[in-house]
Amino acid sequence: MxxxxxxxxxxxxxxxxxxxxxxxxxxxxxxxxxxxxxxxxxxxxxxxxxxxxxxxxxxxxxxxxxxxxxxxxxxxxxxxxxxxxxxxxxxxxxxxxxxxxxxxxxxxxxSPIFISDPNNNIAFFEFLSHWKSFYNTIQALSENDSEEQLEKRKNTYHTFLSTNKQIIENNSDQYVSAKMIDFLLNNNLLQFETLQTYYDLLSPKVKESYLGFKIGEKSGKAGQLQPGKPAPEIALVDIQGKKYSLQSLKGKNVILHFWSSSCAPCIKEAPDLLKLQQGNTENLVVINFSLDTDNSKWKKGIERAGIEEMINVCDLQGYNSVTAKSYDVTFIPVYYLIDANGNISLKGTLSQITEKIKEDMP
Missing domain, CATH: 2.60.40 (Immunoglobulin-like)
Incomplete structure (x- = not known):
């Protein structure tokens, strides 16, 4: 038939x-x-x-x-x-x-008992177990801001990341590895360099997945915030009431620095950022965009970082800020270098931005 x-x-x-x-x-x-x-x-x-x-x-x-x-x-x-x-x-x-x-x-x-687990979900539940332990330890160490407590929090954080990096590496060919990185991003636990390192661990197959591509965007290795793309417009008012936009800054290179008063690495890098600004006063504008949600903490953070003479802006919306969202900010510190034509030149760490400036503006 x-x-x-x-x-x-x-x-x-x-x-x-x-x-x-x-x-x-x-x-x-x-x-x-x-x-x-x-x-x-x-x-x-x-x-x-x-x-x-x-x-x-x-x-x-x-x-x-x-x-x-x-x-x-x-x-x-x-x-x-x-x-x-x-x-x-x-x-x-x-x-x-x-x-x-x-x-x-x-x-x-x-937590389930898996009889068959082809996607290795059990690794994610192991990851969550480390997260709970980390969360409890950090909460206990947040009672004061003494140098000893800050150092303990720092060591706990690095231990946590080191442990979970190994879990992600062991599951680099599994979609669950992207889920772990996404979880860390959503909880603001990754700095830019660490995110790039984690993203590089993922297999090509996972990088092409839905979550893998999203992580690639945030790491600066995919998406619309790539070098050469027009930077999202900004409409900012600094602590003195002066207004800024990329249009008004055309002809100058701009560093858009996302930070907060509670971010220890941000405070630590502040002197180097100030030095970079002072060495390029004619052709470089640095805008420090704080993700603080408390006005007094933001102002105290400015003093603590020693950046009172720089351009400081904050809309007190944290990660919900329109500007933060348009630049896909999910961790800090992160820096965007925007060229004189208003295009993204680089998204990266302060050291990467500094090297780029040395190359392009000798």
Whole structure:
């Protein structure tokens, strides 16, 4: 029997649209209820029913994708984070507890037991365990700003990053590694150099993924904030009430420096930034954009950094600032060098910016 071309095409389309189980969950102590499974990339939510303590999710997933999982009535404010793909992920929960909104400093009580874990989600839960320990230690060390406490916080931070760098490196070919970096970015725990280092650990496959590309944008290695692209316009008012825009500064090179009074590396670099400004007074303008949300802390930070004579601006919106968002600022310190034509010359560290200025403005 001959099959027409149209029939063959319909069969192929039908096969392409077919879904298969990509997630199975078993609860030992929940018989019924609803689960909300949120595809973060597509911003779509599927509602699944728990029947006799079991749930099966069928979907067509072309590439590893990041999901939020919420058991209605238990963890609505603290979603469980998962990477799912076309391969079946199976897990079970022996006891699923209610998670409050203010339990960020507690060990997450609903970590699953994985029966099959093709995307190595277990590595992310190991990562979260280190994060909880780090968070608790930092909170305990934040009672005062003594030199001893500051040094302990610094060492704890570097230990935390070193431990998790190894986890990311061990999973460089897994999408979950990008999820870990994204988590660090969202919690403002990566400086620019560290982000670039972490991004370079990712395999080409992960770099091409949804989260991988987003991380590449933030690291200055992809996207619209690349060298040669027009810099986003700014409309800033400094502490003296003077207005600045890239249009008004055309003909001069501009360093846009994002920092805050609570950022120890920012304060430490301030003398070198001031020195760079003073050595290039005719053709370089430095604008210090603070992400502080408290006016008094911002002004005290300016004094502490010794940058009172420089241009200092702050809209007290923190990371929600329109300017910070337009420059995709998710960590500090970070510097943008904008050339005399209003185009981005470089996004980088102070040392990278300084070298670039030496090359272009001898």
């Amino acid at each position: 001959k099959i027409s071309i149209l029939t063959s095409l319909l069969i192929l389309l039908s096969l392409a649209a077919q879904t298969s189980p990509v997630l199975k969950i078993k609860f030992d102590d929940i018989e019924s209820g609803n689960i909300f499974l949120i595809n973060v990339q597509k911003e779509l939510t599927d509602t699944l029913s728990i029947n006799n303590g079991k749930v099966t999710y069928e979907a067509k997933i072309a590439a590893p994708t990041f999901f939020y999982l919420i058991v209605d009535g238990y963890n609505n404010t603290r979603p469980l984070e998962l990477v799912l793909s076309s391969q079946l992920t199976e897990m079970k929960f022996e006891s699923y507890k209610v998670v409050g909104e203010n339990t960020v400093n507690e060990a997450y009580p609903n």
